[in-house]
Amino acid sequence: MSFESLGVAKWLAEALAAMKIHTPSSIQSACIPAILAGHDCIGGAKTGSGKTIAFALPMLTQWSQDPFGIFGLVLTPTRELALQIAEQFAALGSSMNIRISVVVGGEDFVKQAIELQKRPHFVIATPGRLADHILNSGEETICGLRRVKYLVLDEADRLLSNSFGGDLERCFSVLPPSEQRQTCLFTATVTDAVRALKDKPTAPNKPPVFIHEVETVDKVAIPAGLKIHYVFVPSYVKEAYLNSILSLSQYEKSTAVIFVNRTKTAEVLRRTLRKLDFRVASLHSEMRQAERTNSLHRFKAGAARILIATDVASRGLDIPTVELVINFDIPADPDDFIHRVGRTARAGRKGDAVSIVSEKDIDRIQSIEERINKKMELLEGLSDDLVIDNSLAKTSVAKRESLMEMDKEDFGVRKENNRNKRKEVAGKVSKSKKKSKSA
Template sequence: MVHETRYFAGGEMSFESLGVSKWLVEALNVMAIHSPSAIQSACIPAILDGRDCIGGAKTGSGKTIAFAAPMLTKWSLDPFGICGLILTPTRELAIQIAEQFAALGANMNVRTAVIVGGVDMVNQTLELQRRPHFVIATPGRLADHIKSSGPEAMNGLKRVQYLVLDEADRLLSSSFAEDLEECINILPPPEKRQTLLFTATITDAVRSLQDAPVKPGKKRPFMHEVVTDDAVAIPASLSQSFLLVPSYVKEAYLFSILTHEDNKNKSAIVFVNRTKTAELLRRVLQSLEVRATSLHSQMPQSERINALGRFRAEAARVLVATDVAGRGLDIPVVEMVINFDIPADADDYVHRVGRTARAGRAGESISLVTERDVSRIENIEKRVGSKMDKYEKVTDTQVIETSLKKISTAKREAGMDMDKENFGERKRIQKEKKASFVSKRSQRKHM
């Protein structure tokens, strides 16, 4: 099988020459976007030609416009009903994509509906009933609507022309499988819509879709992967280091790094693997007068939007986040990324450190490595093709003398407060409800 994978280095193309509508070219110019990027140059003509498309390029390369521009161009020829459904793994990405559609289509009164968790479902149902032009959703919340909202809200999805899977490698993982199937089943069959997959990481699962059987009347999906000189897109301006620490005092080392003379004014994202850790660290750091906020799935949607806004506006200089902030989010200036927890997947490390050293700026990543993380670090170094340096600015003696006691007290108090507030209880209840629903549906299928 010959793969139609093309590699572009960019060029002197214009959006108009790619086939983008004149009104949209003008909107892009207003946004100071004058020339298409490599992923846009490759994918826009293929999508306008009616092809299904698989596009791979690193974060910040313009993937959203690569699918938004041709969709909006086609929509403007017949602006009726729901034209496209864009599915994405996180609420923040959904909101960001909706903002881009709104900005691009401002002069054409483009209507979008954002269907994500943490927002009243009744209001979302009313939004869907008003037939927005584009629906941007997380699979879990849209699946909830499909199961519970009436046909009046859902019928519009049965005629969509485009399905977009943004961050497709994550959406095609097992954790989204059930909800994704629920969403796709309500759409027109594949031969009556275009399917567009975009991701920063074209995995084997994504790549194999190009070899799937082709329905009659359909062409094989067009696939384009932007290849850079470094295979995993680690910026040359990024310094990577590690610090070996005992697992039970990681918080003290983190505090020492953040408050070091060289770092005390730097904007930083601290990545963790669990929501509880993110909430604990936010409380600990705030109690010690570090301007910190957090971003994780247990926060109400309004708080998540507010946290991102505070960090972007530099009202908070430290954002403690789970991997909901690891991909795609437009956070312009981050000087330092700290991996408080080491991710199990080396690709997640690449996405995390990609939050800094953007657009040629210098950036720094520091990984706190415990006795249990050595194999993960080895996998990461193999994946990125380079060794991390040892971080020398913080020593064990410094941590013991300046941070250990105050951190221990702050951590104990934060933990007690979280216990009093039953932090995590809502998530446990939601899990139980979902398990109960799946069990009942399974029983009905076998009756």
């Protein structure tokens, strides 16, 4: 089966061939014809299966027949994923002078407003920043959104969680009604909230919602080529064990992503591992956007062997060279574990995932094993004696020095100030609402 046989424009098939993509994946074969036929679509497939191309190709095919801006809007939960999607749209549409605007936090607000006023063909955005423009940038900036033909929610399960509810509602308020646009939801985790959308009534002139889950996504939760290991350690020496894992013969040259639950932990590890002579970059919400982008580029280019990240990097990011994922902290939600380990063993490749389990994590590990229907195996080659002899003392010194540096630099103060400002604004809004009701 070829992309052209699915109804994709010839110029796009040629662009795919130049990118060495010749055969559609299962999610692409199913969803592309359905979207081209006018169906709203819910697409579920495990990580690395080509979901971005599954919605980009029909959108670009239809756009090339009647190009105007703003033709399509893609909403996604993280800045990095928005930038990655924009790169793929730009690569696919490079021969057609496609204009794309990325609307995410951490970038120049006025510059983004000017870009939106120029009616780019596609807007790739995070809900929070787009909602800010809708609220503050004026009708001239957002009026192009009122004519979009396609709305895509990428990583839909996360977007439909409570944390994005208010921003999504504001974004939807300026879009055409659902019967006048096509809506596509794509995710690696098809939740009840996502599935419920297929039962919503559709307009008489629209075909029914098309839903496609590849290989029963919920059952096949992790890639077949992924080996899952654990080490059980006391919580106060996790850094020393991490050092030893990264130094094991099977991993000493591997490109690795280390996941943590908190921004402070990410920064402590970045500084600690750097003092231990590892080539490391980090990715978390405390960093400015330019720093986040630079870190990701350094890691993709091989200038850094290790990327330390919070869950801003767990969703959708495609870094083909990742060979090892380490969960330094165990996530509370088993689905977050699935997304994290999905950064390796993508598209049929092999990879390893190692979870550093402390006495506090037993319940979480049991929930994860039940969710993925698989038991983790003990990592071989790592012993307490090895850690004590080779790692414990120097890692402890490096960590202590890192914490002292962060205290001197007041790490976390900017985030705390921003949190206080948000509370202050929320308080003022709440008071004004109460006043208007009483009036």
